[in-house]
Amino acid sequence: MARRPLPRLRLGSAPAPLLRGRDFARTAADSAADVLHPLIALTRGLRVMAAAGRRKWVELPGERRGPALFLAAAGVFVVFLLPYGPLAAAVCLIGAACWAGRERATAAPGGPGPDGTERLRTLYEALVPYFSAAEDPSPLYAHGGDWSRAFDSYAFDEGGRLTRLHLRYPAYFTDGEPGSRARIEQLLHAKSGRGREYLFAWDEEANRLTLTVLPPLSTAICAQRFVTTPGETVLGFTDTSSVQRTLPVLEGVEGVEGGDGGDGGDGGTGPAVTGGDRSRGGRGGTPAEPATRDVPPVVWRTGPRSTEPHLLALGQPGSGTTTLLRSIALQALHHGDVLVVDGSGTSEYACLGGRAGVLAVECGLAGTLATLEWAGHETERRLIAANRARQLGHPLPDDIQRPLWILLDRPSVLSHLAAADGRPDPQELLAVPLRHGRAANVRVVVADQLDAADGLSEAVRTHTRARVLLGPASFDQAAAVLGVPPHTTPTPEMPAGRGYARLGTGPVHRLQVPATPDPYDDATSEAQRQAVLRLLPRPEGAPAARTAEQPRTSAPSGA
Numbered sequence: 001m002a003r004r005p006l007p008r009l010r011l012g013s014a015p016a017p018l019l020r021g022r023d024f025a026r027t028a029a030d031s032a033a034d035v036l037h038p039l040i041a042l043t044r045g046l047r048v049m050a051a052a053g054r055r056k057w058v059e060l061p062g063e064r065r066g067p068a069l070f071l072a073a074a075g076v077f078v079v080f081l082l083p084y085g086p087l088a089a090a091v092c093l094i095g096a097a098c099w100a101g102r103e104r105a106t107a108a109p110g111g112p113g114p115d116g117t118e119r120l121r122t123l124y125e126a127l128v129p130y131f132s133a134a135e136d137p138s139p140l141y142a143h144g145g146d147w148s149r150a151f152d153s154y155a156f157d158e159g160g161r162l163t164r165l166h167l168r169y170p171a172y173f174t175d176g177e178p179g180s181r182a183r184i185e186q187l188l189h190a191k192s193g194r195g196r197e198y199l200f201a202w203d204e205e206a207n208r209l210t211l212t213v214l215p216p217l218s219t220a221i222c223a224q225r226f227v228t229t230p231g232e233t234v235l236g237f238t239d240t241s242s243v244q245r246t247l248p249v250l251e252g253v254e255g256v257e258g259g260d261g262g263d264g265g266d267g268g269t270g271p272a273v274t275g276g277d278r279s280r281g282g283r284g285g286t287p288a289e290p291a292t293r294d295v296p297p298v299v300w301r302t303g304p305r306s307t308e309p310h311l312l313a314l315g316q317p318g319s320g321t322t323t324l325l326r327s328i329a330l331q332a333l334h335h336g337d338v339l340v341v342d343g344s345g346t347s348e349y350a351c352l353g354g355r356a357g358v359l360a361v362e363c364g365l366a367g368t369l370a371t372l373e374w375a376g377h378e379t380e381r382r383l384i385a386a387n388r389a390r391q392l393g394h395p396l397p398d399d400i401q402r403p404l405w406i407l408l409d410r411p412s413v414l415s416h417l418a419a420a421d422g423r424p425d426p427q428e429l430l431a432v433p434l435r436h437g438r439a440a441n442v443r444v445v446v447a448d449q450l451d452a453a454d455g456l457s458e459a460v461r462t463h464t465r466a467r468v469l470l471g472p473a474s475f476d477q478a479a480a481v482l483g484v485p486p487h488t489t490p491t492p493e494m495p496a497g498r499g500y501a502r503l504g505t506g507p508v509h510r511l512q513v514p515a516t517p518d519p520y521d522d523a524t525s526e527a528q529r530q531a532v533l534r535l536l537p538r539p540e541g542a543p544a545a546r547t548a549e550q551p552r553t554s555a556p557s558g559a
Helices: 014-036 037-057 062-081 086-102 113-132 177-192 321-332 365-392 413-419 426-440 450-455 458-463 474-483 526-535
Strands: 151-156 161-168 199-202 208-214 234-236 245-250 291-295 297-301 310-316 337-342 358-362 405-410 442-449 466-470 498-503 508-512
Touching: 037 086, 062 086, 113 151, 113 161, 113 177, 161 177, 177 199, 177 208, 208 442, 234 321, 234 508, 245 442, 310 321, 310 450, 321 365, 321 405, 321 442, 321 466, 321 526, 337 365, 337 466, 358 365, 365 413, 365 442, 365 466, 405 426, 405 466, 413 426, 413 450, 426 442, 426 450, 442 450, 450 498, 474 498
Parallel strands: 310 442, 310 466, 337 358, 337 405, 405 442
Antiparallel strands: 151 161, 161 208, 199 208, 234 297, 245 291, 466 498, 498 508
């Protein structure tokens, strides 16, 4: 037996009372919205103002919340005492809430404009020789063709310069060859405007290419105590889209009140100051209030399970490699002992001399050879002690668990002096710490100039799997140092501490090293000097310099 279908409701044939009721309800709702519109705007404005106040309160440092709360209470009390004060305050609050909750008209997005259209057409014509073929019956790129078919989306800044472009390219383009991709990236970089960094994201599966202008990395982050665990070292900071982790840091300029910070304190959080464009820090500028914000860091993880226990940093003169080593030393002193070898002999690490945890600061050839020879023997001693403890089933001794950091700046200079004097190459003495440093909890960091990279020993080039390149460099130089070229276009001019970092076989990250100038340099501003001195340990022999739970290895006999 067939089932009868259910009756369908047709609005067009609905009875007249139903239609009249629907129209009346719609009219009543519109009238209520018009009548209650001021109340809706007032409520929206109060919500916006409350959210803004809460955000300001969260961003306010803890030591300034008490005075701010006192000033607010005092203002409310004064307003309450004035004639008609509460009424005037209520009127002002309602007016401000209505203004904050008003409906802002949003302009409809239009086309690129005459200048933007000309830029896109020129860019399209420049891509025709690379994205076209004579055998293509329906070419996507052709002289005099329609550029809107190839460019899916685009964006311009206030000056009319291209900031983002999403384009399509034919499937027969050899996007898997690095040379072909480099030619397209170089062309887009030249036609879109030099002096900026561009990120190129290739989607080989969908035949899409996205060009994005990267914002400049902040140079206003100075040396400070970073929220990390033992075995983690912050090399610098990068883009938000590169890493999944963020760290809270102080950014800005903060004056220092009282004291000269000579003893270095206990390593508390230092103030953040403007790093400037010089490796040793610029002179003081206009003070600004520091701000706490979350920034994505480039974290270098070391330890027994690390695949990149040693690091090599190369750069042009004045690019900030010494600043990077000084920043690593300040972080390493919180949980380990440090050996510093300054091949340049410019006393860039004089602030570390005599501090607790600093075993030696050498700048001469004789002292360097004795110190590195002791480091090799110390590495062997740690290996033997760790092996005996494991065989007996005992925990590892504390002096073995405490990391030993060996920092070498400009070893090529010392190698040249050793060759001229007929002495052993200091880099050859690093062979044992480099080969067995991971098991012995020994970390080696080498920094040198880019033009002296050929003078590095084979052991240094082989065992330093973490790489940092600072300063301007070509694609070939970046590929030679990092192993692969970066996905961004390097700019000819960079601030100090600006470059790229690659940890092992991971991706290449843009890097901005936190400003860590020499506090004894006359060109260093007072705020930067205090920021570095606050992170230094107490001088050797000072009270509470080191507790019994943190024993240290014996100093090298030749240091």
